[in-house]
């Protein structure tokens with residue numbers, strides 16, 4: 001069924017067993033992003049150690065796609081530098097804009113290539129990008145906050 | 151004549167197509183917009199094909215025909231609503247959203263001394279179950295004027311809590327704007343008590359009738375409200391056409407909102423005076439073909455009889471409610487039975503997000519809406535981030551309800567496998 005390309009096992013697995021869920025008590029920046037069309041919401045905490053993303057934690061409510069995407073993203077980006085993260089975010093955004101024409105680069109995106117199937121469903125692309133947009137925002141704010149502290 | 155949804159469906163060309171690789175279209179998103187019968191599609195295209203000209207302007211035959219068609223639609227709307235002052239009380243807008251904004255802006259324009267002038271010390275009352283279109287214009291008006299916003303809360307039984315009505319509609323209340331039927335809960339609100347209290351304190355009552363006009367017979371005199379708004383596209387009519395009705399004496403006192411051509415009486419370089427109602431509120435060349443299409447839609451409904459439509463939908467709602475009650479882990483967001491309730495059925499399913507339900511239903515040819523349905527504060531009040539909404543109309547039947555419930559059970563199986 002066409003639906004199976006959307007609801008891949010890995011996605012539903014992350015949905016049922018979300019990673020890095022539960023907000024860290026301290027953070028370099030905290031952002032809240034909402035998908036205004038459906039009410040999905042995530043709060044993302046980022047901890048930056050100079051250029052290194054030392055911790056990403058989140059809390060949220062939403063559909064399987066948005067929640068699985070945040071879960072996978074936090075797995076993928078924790079321990080990366082901001083530069084490495086930017087490459088991954090760009091690759092994921094391009095995949096989601098591909099309308100099902102791209103398979104995604106497994107060397108960059110690892111498990112997150114399963115979202116290739118989601119890119120065929122225009123109504124769900126926003127869901128899968130919710131966490132990633134929050135990350136972009138959080139990274140900028142964290143850098144500004146860290147600069148301010150010094 | 152017995153009411154036959156199957157017969158009615160034949161009047162709607164869209165039901166000739168299939169969705170999702172050959173599946174029958176089960177259209178249950180009527181709360182968002184209705185499908186159109188051929189007579190509406192044809193009356194709109196006939197306007198362009200045969201009569202197109204700017205109404206009230208040209209000195210030629212086409213302009214006269216166009217004006218007759220447009221003004222004829224106004225007569226049809228007036229009769230449909232039972233407007234006490236006739237067609238002149240009907241104002242065409244582009245949508246209910248525009249109708250409600252028109253009121254909020256026009257009232258905001260009212261000079262001191264005008265009965266609609268609002269300011270610090272005045273109160274505007276809405277309800278917790280309003281669509282954003284009947285909430286935000288009033289939020290903004292209070293923000294601009296310093297007036298205060300108050301609202302009726304919604305009870306656990308999905309009804310308005312009128313127990314504190316005298317504390318909500320206070321002596322300083324100027325405007326009470328409420329929905330007739332909730333676009334999320336399906337609740338039909340008891341207007342008599344609200345209208346009586348509002349009029350006791352000298353407030354005007356505005357009715358958002360978007361979800362009632364398409365589904366039940368409306369008699370403005372019996373409702374007792376002062377203004378009423380609805381959208382054509384939810385009542386079998388075209389998009390781009392909405393209605394604002396108001397009592398003539400109130401419309402005469404209400405200042406205009408949009409300024410420009412066709413709404414003036416006399417203009418100099420520095421001043422202007424206004425044309426009589428309804429022209430005063432219809433600046434610019436209006437959505438003519440759409441108004442004519444709305445007339446055709448209301449004629450279609452009148453031929454069926456609104457009491458028949460309503461009785462049919464209530465019975466169908468009862469059928470669907472009963473089937474839904476039997477689904478495990480399903481919670482209805484709205485009244486549990488058909489008492490004072492329309493055919494809008496929102497629900498949640500334990501463990502499956504509405505967006506995922508909607509996606510699964512779509513794969514089975516069942517069209518519903520998911521999310522907060524433009525009533526975010528209501529979702530917050532009910533502590534449900536989102537819900538799935540099935541909304542019935544006259545062309546739906548028991549087989550559509552069966553298809554919905556089968557698909558819900560299918561979704562539970564599909565997402566339950568992990």
Ligand SMILES: Cc1ncc(COP(=O)(O)O)c(C=O)c1O
Pocket residue numbers: 181182245246247248281283284329331332333358360361381524
């Ligand atoms: C209760 C209610 N009020 C207002 C509106 C706004 O209608 P429209 O978007 O056609 O202006 C809607 C429809 O979405 C509605 O259901």
